[in-house]
Amino acid sequence: MLKSWKEIPIGGVVDEPGKSREYKTGTWRVLRPVLHLDKCVHCMFCWLYCPDMAIVIDSSGQKPKMIGFNYNYCKGCGLCADVCPTNAIEMRPETEFAEE
Amino acid sequence: MPVNLFGLAKTFENRAEDIGLVQGHRLCPGCAAPIVVKFSLMVARKLGYEPVVGLATGCLEVSTTIYPYTAWTVPYIHNAFENSAATMSGVETAARALKKFGVLPKDKKYAFFVFAGDGGTYDIGLQSLSGMIERGHKVIYILYDNEGYMNTGNQRSGSTPTGSNTTTAPVGKVIPGKVQLKKNIVEIVAGHEYVYAATVSISDPNDFFSKIEKSLNFDGPSFIAAFSPCVRFWRIPDGAANSISKLAVETKYWPLYEVENGVYRVTRKPRQFKPLIEFLKPQGRFKPLLSRPDADEIVQRLQEYVDRRWERLLTLEEATKGKPIR
Numbered sequence: 016m017l018k019s020w021k022e023i024p025i026g027g028v029v030d031e032p033g034k035s036r037e038y039k040t041g042t043w044r045v046l047r048p049v050l051h052l053d054k055c056v057h058c059m060f061c062w063l064y065c066p067d068m069a070i071v072i073d074s075s076g077q078k079p080k081m082i083g084f085n086y087n088y089c090k091g092c093g094l095c096a097d098v099c100p101t102n103a104i105e106m107r108p109e110t111e112f113a114e115e
Numbered sequence: 116m117p118v119n120l121f122g123l124a125k126t127f128e129n130r131a132e133d134i135g136l137v138q139g140h141r142l143c144p145g146c147a148a149p150i151v152v153k154f155s156l157m158v159a160r161k162l163g164y165e166p167v168v169g170l171a172t173g174c175l176e177v178s179t180t181i182y183p184y185t186a187w188t189v190p191y192i193h194n195a196f197e198n199s200a201a202t203m204s205g206v207e208t209a210a211r212a213l214k215k216f217g218v219l220p221k222d223k224k225y226a227f228f229v230f231a232g233d234g235g236t237y238d239i240g241l242q243s244l245s246g247m248i249e250r251g252h253k254v255i256y257i258l259y260d261n262e263g264y265m266n267t268g269n270q271r272s273g274s275t276p277t278g279s280n281t282t283t284a285p286v287g288k289v290i291p292g293k294v295q296l297k298k299n300i301v302e303i304v305a306g307h308e309y310v311y312a313a314t315v316s317i318s319d320p321n322d323f324f325s326k327i328e329k330s331l332n333f334d335g336p337s338f339i340a341a342f343s344p345c346v347r348f349w350r351i352p353d354g355a356a357n358s359i360s361k362l363a364v365e366t367k368y369w370p371l372y373e374v375e376n377g378v379y380r381v382t383r384k385p386r387q388f389k390p391l392i393e394f395l396k397p398q399g400r401f402k403p404l405l406s407r408p409d410a411d412e413i414v415q416r417l418q419e420y421v422d423r424r425w426e427r428l429l430t431l432e433e434a435t436k437g438k439p440i441r
Binding site: 018029034035058059064074090096 | 120121123124125128129131132134137138139140141142144145146147148149150153154179180181182183184185186187188189317320346352354355356357
């Protein structure tokens with residue numbers, strides 16, 4: 016994950032904007048948000064509040080639609096589940112999804 | 116046209132790089148600081164401004180710019196803890212000069228933001244903030260108020276509320292946590308001659324958006340104090356930032372108002388208020404206080420204080436109506 020000193024640009028320069036995406040904060044997650052699409056009213060509150068910009072939406076139609084989560088970056092804070100007006104987001108322990 | 120949620124969702128969709136702060140920053144899960152940044156930058160972008168960001172030292176700075184990574188896709192500068200406002204004053208002046216000499220296009224709109232925590236605003240950066248406002252630089256100073264030096268581990272600041280348990284003012288047998296009251300920073304800023312000052316809370320996004328829009332259109336310095344719960348040291352659940360902000364507004368602890376050029380306006384007047392204890396109870400930082408034998412008395416005093424402050428605000432609103440300083 017970490018680069019050696021030979022690969023890092025000289026002089027402490029960060030040469031690319033938004034480079035933090037290389038670091039996947041999704042590995043921190045303890046609780047995983049699960050979307051129940053049948054309850055979702057696509058109010059976009061989760062998208063607005065997500066501190067990690069990890070809500071995936073589709074805005075090709077007339078109204079934007081919630082699709083799911085970007086589990087690479089979701090830290091599992093549960094703020095989306097807290098602001099959801101219809102309880103369409105459920106927080107489940109990450110262990111349930113662990114692969115053997 | 117006012118900014119609305121669906122409009123924002125259609126503009127930015129999944130492109131965080133258009134907002135300015137991208138995924139992969141290492142703030143705590145559920146931290147409200149990136150939400151404050153996101154709201155502010157989204158409005159600026161949506162209204163056609165190019166944001167330029169300056170940060171004071173604090174949680175936001177150390178966790179978004181860990182070398183060799185950066186979470187910012189907008190021009191960004193960090194200098195020191197105490198001089199974020201002074202640094203942005205320079206940046207703003209430089210941009211004006213470059214526009215004058217034709218280096219930067221004249222019709223391009225820039226929005227200069229400073230994001231600073233309460234340590235960098237209430238205590239350490241106060242003189243540079245005051246200087247920036249006095250000189251009249253068109254900078255939007257956004258304070259994300261998490262009520263303590265949370266980056267270094269919960270030390271008391273000028274913003275910490277009375278009775279909060281911090282490492283430098285712990286609740287013990289003798290002293291009930293911090294004994295002093297929280298500094299009223301908006302009043303201090305509003306005391307300057309020409310400034311737009313406001314308080315916002317993430318629980319009221321439309322109010323937040325309209326205040327950012329107002330400060331973008333204001334011809335002079337603006338100061339916005341955003342209530343920003345710290346999940347770690349307020350000892351609240353990870354996802355509770357929004358509900359705690361909501362309680363703060365509903366219990367008069369964090370009244371939403373603005374001071375434009377000396378004219379007060381309370382932007383949210385709930386018909387019924389909740390007692391302050393409902394705001395204190397869910398937070399672990401007040402738990403040692405509430406288990407003391409004299410807790411009721413202290414809470415009662417705080418309740419009277421927030422009531423008096425609310426009455427004062429309403430009186431000020433009435434008194435300054437239609438009477439701007441300049």
